[in-house]
Structures are given as structure tokens and as C-alpha cells.
Amino acid sequence: MTELGDTMKASKAPAIARAAAVLRLLGKRGVPMGVQAIARELGLVPSTCLYVLRALVAEELVAFDADTKRYTLDAGVLTLARAWLRRDQFNDLAQAPLDRLAREFGITTLGVQVFGLDHIIVTAMSQSGQNFQLSTQVGSRFPALVSATGRCIAAFGNYPVSELEPRFEHLRWDEAPSWQEWLAQVEEARLSGVAVDAGHYIAGVTVIAAPVWKGGRDDTRRPGHALVAIGIGAALRSELPRLKEALKGAARSLGEQLEG
Amino acid sequence: MTELGDTMKASKAPAIARAAAVLRLLGKRGVPMGVQAIARELGLVPSTCLYVLRALVAEELVAFDADTKRYTLDAGVLTLARAWLRRDQFNDLAQAPLDRLAREFGITTLGVQVFGLDHIIVTAMSQSGQNFQLSTQVGSRFPALVSATGRCIAAFGNYPVSELEPRFEHLRWDEAPSWQEWLAQVEEARLSGVAVDAGHYIAGVTVIAAPVWKGGRDDTRRPGHALVAIGIGAALRSELPRLKEALKGAARSLGEQLEG
């Protein structure tokens, strides 16, 4: 599409951009797809698409069913992911405090990695086993500015308002806040060091996020990660102040441990 | 290197083979690496390697530290893996019986995907929480012919002996069986429908593997998956016959459910 075209033309290895686009498409769709369908969707020439697919099959990143001539993701992607999980320092260090918080407060906690104003990816998760819990999966992507992490990124990223507003407009919420409300909440997050989403993103669910800076807090740089706590709003209310402090503390000490 | 050269020259999209090789290298090493080091290791020209890396960074599959000029895997690989896990039919269906077996026998169970005679990848795992357990991680790769899965693949894959022997020679075992012993064990697996490795691969540990055929057993095709049970040899002895039957049954019924 147009987005693919941009990343491709700039690069000196456009095949890689195409390959990544194919992998992501196959991941998103989930259903086995034929060459033509993939090519059409991505705006690729069918023959080129075929070569890309063949190369990916050779690498075991894509599986090919010779009978139906359909392609799907293959298990090779798992191997890469495992390697990443094993070596990511944030992930290693985050798991213990996330577990502790989840257990102590009976909530779900997440570690996320921030990709600018585009999106965040969940890289670690812990759930208190007791009863039902909201939960995502490791690897999930969310728009950067949504929910508590969104306010967190806005509050500590030093982005100009002109960059924030257009992105804000496109977000989906259960109970969307107004632009002015949101700005006020961002300002509050900046002052308190923790961002809160009280039922806006998902009705009845409170989300809290604290920024993590490599090597400790540094207001001149943008936080690369965040710790997130998710709980039922009603059940959380009395504990909220304590949880905010606990999350902020965990995020701070985690940041100080990062990068030696 | 030579292997990379082969897959590359055959392909009409060599950049993808290079990209995959870079990703795997970064995954294997775990440490951040510079352009030159990567290029040297893979037998690439530094400039080409640089372009590959830049493309991968643009796709968020590789992270670049501008200060140290070092590259590592990035979280994007996780997103792909998650997409794969969510829609792999074998994985979905395998988890429940794996959990059941793990709990009932107090062992670790695995679901694996077979890649010909090359290797297998662990795609699902279940551990009985009680005490210490041998365990791998989802995403791990093993040589195809090693341990119980190896005998399983040899027994049901209809491979000519001439293809098996050279690969067999290169395997690493705690207590390597002789070629003749191994062939006898393979034959036994063929007759009984389950393969057993009694302390050969890892001393003191018994591994059992049963083949899974899409759409039910079909001796004209090769099994694409297998269920594996891992337990301490001594603790398992009395239960072994029952476990073998249980694993075989689970593998059969799983195969029948696959592919609609």
C-alpha cells in the first residue's frame, strides 16, 4: 500500500520490507492465503510476491500447502521470538516486580515497550491467578496514545501538541475523553509520575502506567518502556493510591537497573 | 555461510535469506553486534549487511543503538510469533491433552512440529507444577533425529537408511546408542506406534514421542507433528506402559481432529 511503498523506496533492500509486510499480513489475517490475494492486498506484483513467499518458505518463516497453494506463518517466527525474549534485559528484570505487584494487588500487570507515537508492544505479563482477569497476550500491539500508557507517553515524551492531537483523534475508546479532559489528565500524570485511565479505554476497568527510563529517570530523553497495572475499577478504588506508589517505585528501580 | 550461499543463490530474493540469517544470528548470540561482526560471521559484504540491517530496523525487527552502533533483535519478532501461536490449529488442539497428560503423570509434555530430517521446533508445552521438572522453552529447536522424536521421525517417515545414517553420526547424546541399537529401537517404535528414549539423550531422563498425522494416521505420508512426554526415568518406570498408551491415544485423536 502507500505505507509499504514509502518504507520500500527509501531502502536499499526493498525485498525485506516486502517480506515483513507479507509476514504481518499473514499474521493479521490468520487464514491461509494465495499468492494473488497477498499481492493484491499489499499492492505487489504477483510474480514478485511469489518470489518473496518462496524465500520466506525456504527460511521456514512461512508454510506452504502444496495442495491448496496457500501460505501461512510457520513456526520459524517462534524461534526468533524466543531468542528475543531471552536476551531482552528489560524483560528479564521486569518479570519479578510484575509478578510481585500482580500477586499483592490481585491484578494483571504488563511490561510494554514504546515505539514512539506509533504503538506499544506488550513484552511481559503477570496475572494473579485468582478468578477472572482482564488480560492481553505477550506480543500484542496497541496504539501509543490510548489508555494510561498513552497519557504516560504524552506526559513524559516532550512531544509538541501538534503531533499529539491528530493521533488522538483516531483512537477508539469505550468512553472517549474530550481533548481538553485528556490534556488535563496528561498534565496530572506529568506531575504525579503515574498515568491513570479510569474506565475510559475499557468501561469499568482502571489502567495505571508508569514510565521506565534506561539508567534512571531523565526528563531530557523519552521513556522506552512502561509498567502497566490493570484491574477492575470498583475493586481497586481503595487500593489505588498505594498501587500508584508501588508501580511508580517498581518502574523507577527497574529503570535504574537497566543498562548496567 | 556456505549454507547461506546455497539458499541465497537459488532464490530470486536473496535479501530475504540474508535478513533471516541476520535475525537468527542476532538471536543466537544474544549480545548486541556491530555491522562488521555480523558481516564477517555470515560471509556478507559489510555494505550489503548494513543495508539489510537498516531495512530490518525500519521494520522493527532489529533494534539499533545509535551510541554504540550495535544491533539486536527487537520486539517486532514477538508480534509475529504471537500471531502464529494464535492461529496454529495443532497448537490450539494440542494444549488441552498436553495439560491433561502432564497433570495426570506429573511430567513435562511437549507438542513439536517436524521439519523433515533437519530439526523439530517445540510449539507447545505443559508442565506439572509439582517440584522440579526438565523443561525446554516454546520455540526451541532440536536436531530431528535425536532422542525419542528422532526415532519417531525415522520410524514413520519412510526415509531411506542412506539418508538417516550420515545425520545420525552427527548427533550429540549423553549416552549415544550404536547405529545398530538405534535401528532396532526405531523398528520397535514402528511396531508399537510410540518411540522411547531411555536415558540416551539425557542420562536418567526418559523421553517418549508419538507421531501425529493431519487427518488421522496415514502411513503413506510423513507425520508433521509429534507429542512428547519427558520424565525422570526412575520415577516413570512403573507408569511407562500406561503413559505410552495415553500418549499414543492423545496423538491419534489429535490427528483426527486436525484439518477439519
Next chain:
DNA sequence: GAATGTTATTCTGTATATTGAATGACGGAA
């Protein structure tokens, strides 16, 4: 401070990956 070994990066001609049209292969409709 000069010299030497690194490193990452830019530059340029050419081998080649990409393209779009042509060819086959298939499946459903008439």
C-alpha cells in the same frame, strides 16, 4: 601527537532482482 588498527559508512558500475505480459493450470457455469 603521529601511526595503526579498527570501525561504520558512502560511492559507483554491473550483475541481477523486479516487472508486466505471456503461459499454463484449474474449477465452475452453461
Next chain:
DNA sequence: TTCCGTCATTCAATATACAGAATAACATTC
């Protein structure tokens, strides 16, 4: 059956990604 549309795949011409040398930016060592 024969037609038609759609599919995957091959092919030959050309735009371009790539290899290799040259450059630039470092550290380290003398």
C-alpha cells in the same frame, strides 16, 4: 463437453540492489 474467469507460474527486458574499493570516523598503541 466448451467456455470463461481466476489462479499460479514462467519469461525476457530493464531498472536497481549489490559487491568492492574508497572514504571517513574512531579508538589504541607507540
